[in-house]
Amino acid sequence: MRLVLLGAPGAGKGTQCKNIVSQYGLGHLSSGDILRQQRSQGTELGKKARSYMDSGALVPDEIIIEMMTEAIEKVPAAGYILDGFPRTVEQAVELDKALACSGQEIDAVLNLKIEDATVAKRMSGRRSCPQCGAVYHIENLKPKVEGLCDNDGAELVQRPDDKAEVVANRLKIYHQQSEPLVDYYKNNGTVYDIDAENDADDVSALISEKLDSLVKT
Ligand code: AMP
Numbered sequence: 001m002r003l004v005l006l007g008a009p010g011a012g013k014g015t016q017c018k019n020i021v022s023q024y025g026l027g028h029l030s031s032g033d034i035l036r037q038q039r040s041q042g043t044e045l046g047k048k049a050r051s052y053m054d055s056g057a058l059v060p061d062e063i064i065i066e067m068m069t070e071a072i073e074k075v076p077a078a079g080y081i082l083d084g085f086p087r088t089v090e091q092a093v094e095l096d097k098a099l100a101c102s103g104q105e106i107d108a109v110l111n112l113k114i115e116d117a118t119v120a121k122r123m124s125g126r127r128s129c130p131q132c133g134a135v136y137h138i139e140n141l142k143p144k145v146e147g148l149c150d151n152d153g154a155e156l157v158q159r160p161d162d163k164a165e166v167v168a169n170r171l172k173i174y175h176q177q178s179e180p181l182v183d184y185y186k187n188n189g190t191v192y193d194i195d196a197e198n199d200a201d202d203v204s205a206l207i208s209e210k211l212d213s214l215v216k217t
Contacts, residue, residue, distance in 0.1 A: 001024060001026060001079050001081075001107050001108070001211070001214065001215070002079065002080060002099075002104060002105070002106050002107050003020070003026070003080070003081040003082065003106070003107065003108055003109070003110060003211075004081070004082045004085075004086070004106050004108075004109045004110070004185070005017060005020075005081055005082065005083050005084075005109075005110050005112070006109060006110065006111045006112065006178070006181060006182060006185075007111060007112030007113070007114065007196060008112075008114055008116070008119050008171060008174045008178075009119065009123065009161075009167070009170045009171070009174060010114070010118075010119035010120075010122045010123040010126075010167070011112040011113075011114045011119065011196045012112060012114075012122075012196055012200060012203060013083050013084065013112060014030065014032075014083065014135070015135075015200050016110075016112065016200070016203060016204060016207060017030065017081055017083045019200075019204045019207070020081055020207060020211070021081065023208065023211075024079070024211060024215075025079065026079040026080050026081050027075035027076055027079060027080035027081070028080070028081055028083060029068065029071050029072065029075060029080055029081070029082050029083065029085070030083040030084050030085075031064060031067070031068055031082075031083070031084040031085035031087070032083075032084045033083075033133075034067060034068075034071060035049045035053060035059065035067075036133075038067075039053075045063065045067065048063060049063065053160075053161055054160045054161060054166075055166065055169065056161050056166040056167070056169035056170040056173065057169070057173065058087060058088065058173060058177060061088055061090045061091055061094075064085065064087070064091060065090075065091055065094045065095070065098075068082075068085045068091075068095070069094070069095070069098045072098070072099075082095075086181060087177065087178045087181070088177050088178065088181070089180055089181060089184050092181055092184050092185070096188075105189070106185075106189060107189075107190070107214065108189070108190045108191070108192060108210075108211075108214050109182075109185040109189065109190065109191045109192070110191075110192050110194055110207060110210065111182050111185075111191055111192065111193050111194060112194050112196035112203070113193055113194065113195055113196055113197075114196040114197055115197065116171050118197055119167065119171060120164070120167055120168070120171075122137070123162045123167045124162065124163075124164055124167065125137045125138040125139050125140070126158070126159070126162050127143075127147075127156040127157065127158055128156065128157060128158075128159055129149035129151065129152065129154050129156055129157075130154060130155075130157050131149065131152050131154040132149060132151050132152055132154070134149055134150070134151055136149075136156060143156065190214075192207075192210040194206050194207055194210070
């Protein structure tokens with residue numbers, strides 16, 4: 001299975017990817033995670049991406065396309081889920097071209113649907129561990145000790161791109177540049193719309209239902 005996961009920032013893509021990966025044994029390729037890794041390693045790519053990421057803007061297509069097509073070549077062609085990529089129609093077109101070169105294509109797209117107000121609430125309360133990347137929420141997913149990571153005791157931080165004004169910008173960019181991808185994929189293949197307003201377990205059950213039917217066909 002080669003899958004793409006679409007959805008606004010804060011729709012729960014990361015959480016759902018973890019479930020899908022463990023349930024179906026797929027490789028997980030998150031463009032955001034790869035960029036954050038490049039930043040923490042201080043690479044040229046990480047330095048170039050920094051200002052875009054911190055303001056909530058998209059990193060330019062040519063940088064992302066090269067980074068992700070290289071990453072895809074390293075995962076087993078038989079199964080992976082793309083998380084956060086593609087994010088523009090241009091990226092999707094280039095991805096399709098790159099896959100076609102090796103006789104591959106995307107089998108299905110999962111589209112997590114969520115209201116902007118829900119996203120704003122979720123993201124403003126999100127805190128993450130700068131050391132291990134674990135994610136918490138000040139209301140819904142509290143650490144055992146307030147402000148500290150359960151795994152390594154590190155002080156939890158708010159990602160710069162989770163700050164309210166940046167979230168508003170990310171949502172605007174999502175509607176302008178990423179939402180058109182849903183139609184792109186609807187015209188080119190299978191898209192499963194998933195109601196992502198509910199809690200993570202319910203969303204996960206909806207996704208499993210769709211993917212199980214895909215596996216059977
Ligand atoms: P994420 O963790 O997926 O929310 O991504 C964090 C940030 O990384 C985004 O706000 C963008 O600045 C950048 N980013 C991640 N994926 C992409 C992409 N496919 N295209 C452009 N920028 C991206």
